[in-house]
Amino acid sequence: MTRLLALDGWRRSVIGGLIAALPVVGVCVLVLLFAPAYVERLAYAGLVAIVVVAGLQVFTGNALIVNFGHTVWVALGAYFVAILTTPPAMKALIIPDAPWGLATLQLHPLPAVVIALFAVLALATLTGLVISRVSGIGADILTLCLQIIVHSVLIHWTDLFKGNTAFFGVPQFMTLPWALLIVTVVLVLARLFRDSPWGVQLRASSENLLAARSMGVNVARRRLAAWVLGALISATAGMMYVFFIGTISAKSFYFSYVFLTIAMLILGGMRTVSGVVVGTAIIQIGIELIRMLENGPVMLGLQLPQMFGLSGLVLGVVIVLCMVLRPSGVMGTREFDDLLRMWLARRPGRNGDRP
């Protein structure tokens, strides 16, 4: 075995998470140095997507239960900090009738983030207690119900969430480097969970439920832990988003975004944290390129026709191809650092180290 193989425990997970973050950091540094401002905004959207998909991966990737509800945490995270940090002068316009004196309250972003995370923690624990007890399709359906219920509340509780129209005026202080730091921390966290004893037990339960239970695994509790951690990560993504853009509207987190982020997870490979980065990058970049095509650009002197809806079409086709040709996604079950380790072990001249 190579020396790298001997490296085990949490250190290996941290390094693995950092390796997964490395290409993201590389791309963002290039963007910061050389790219125009609109590309920087696109890169920021990509970073938000990575955090959303990482939150999804923590639960869906480890428990193998599809989660159609993960974007409610993105939305709630964003709305909670928006409600807490937006200046009262602005709130007088948006939500003058907010309950519990929220219309006149303004918090510094830091306590607001902490309060929002605790609120999400509480809500995720409550919903998780129900969902974690159900297996198979029943659990998938419950996540769908959660999505519909929360969306309905966001749309109709206009006093608090402003309803169908955009909530605006949220302080915008986030920058790309800070988002990059959050992405790195989140990828390391997701990886730490995946490799932790609880994460391994949860993955075991997804591969063979009866065997896991027969090894004493309390499957519901492991699922709950992943559900709550995933929700907190997703909520963080929502906060990153709103503190950058300054506005939110509930429909931007609804089904098209659910599908987009699930597609990212599936394409990259839901079993790994590296897959989160790969799938998000391919789809995020791919969609931007296709959007340019949709507008009917001039290419090689040819005026191409406008092709609205092309991105949705291509996204669907890519997922179908992925499900047929490589159902476990680009990364399968191996992280970047696993591949690196296997490559190092296979290199000629190092055979002496192998068992």
Add this chain to the structure above:
Amino acid sequence: MLEIRGVSKSFGGLKALDCVDLAVGPAEISGLIGPNGAGKSSLVNVISGLLAPDGGDVRLEGRVVSGQGPERVARAGIGRTFQNLRLFPALTVLQNIEVAAQTARECRPDRAVAMDLQAEIAALGLAGAEQLDAGTLSYGDQRRVEILRALALCPDFLLLDEPAAGMNEAESAMLATAIRSIRDRHGVGLIVIDHDLHFIMGLCERIAVLDMGRKIAEGTAQEVRHDPKVIEVYLGAPA
């Protein structure tokens, strides 16, 4: 002490287990034999909590553990393997074992600390395979991983459902030695099921014989071998 008292279990009209009694003491290796469909695996499923018995109960040190689900039984200190392998195929050998080891750390921390899993892996001849995906191993090695995984629970009792299936004579002889050594070093009581009578008779101090859900004989290898009922229903002809 692991006591099975009057356990019955029916599937539809089929009596898979009919008032079965069995007791296994600490550090005792007990064999369970019987023709196909006799109810051996069903008995293991009842003991390990996968099946709730229709009648009777299973007691560990006097406490009833049956009918409470497999998690409870595993946590109480009874480990098992599966006749139809049930490893976690995409997890590594080490992670498979880790799943049970974590339970041991939660439920029996003192023993978990004392258990040297690396040594156990080596004792079963799997040193060097720790980082391989369990699903890529040969069936023989998968059976050994199942034993290691159950052992990682630091159990008081182990139920091995056909651990030597598919192994050649040399391999099952090595397995018998390994099982005896597990018993000697950890004081684990075992119930071992197998169709290989040579393997069972060489390994087990006591042997129970099941047929059509009933226990028809129990005793030492010698006693069972010469029991006319056993010869009739199980062996067909004198062994």
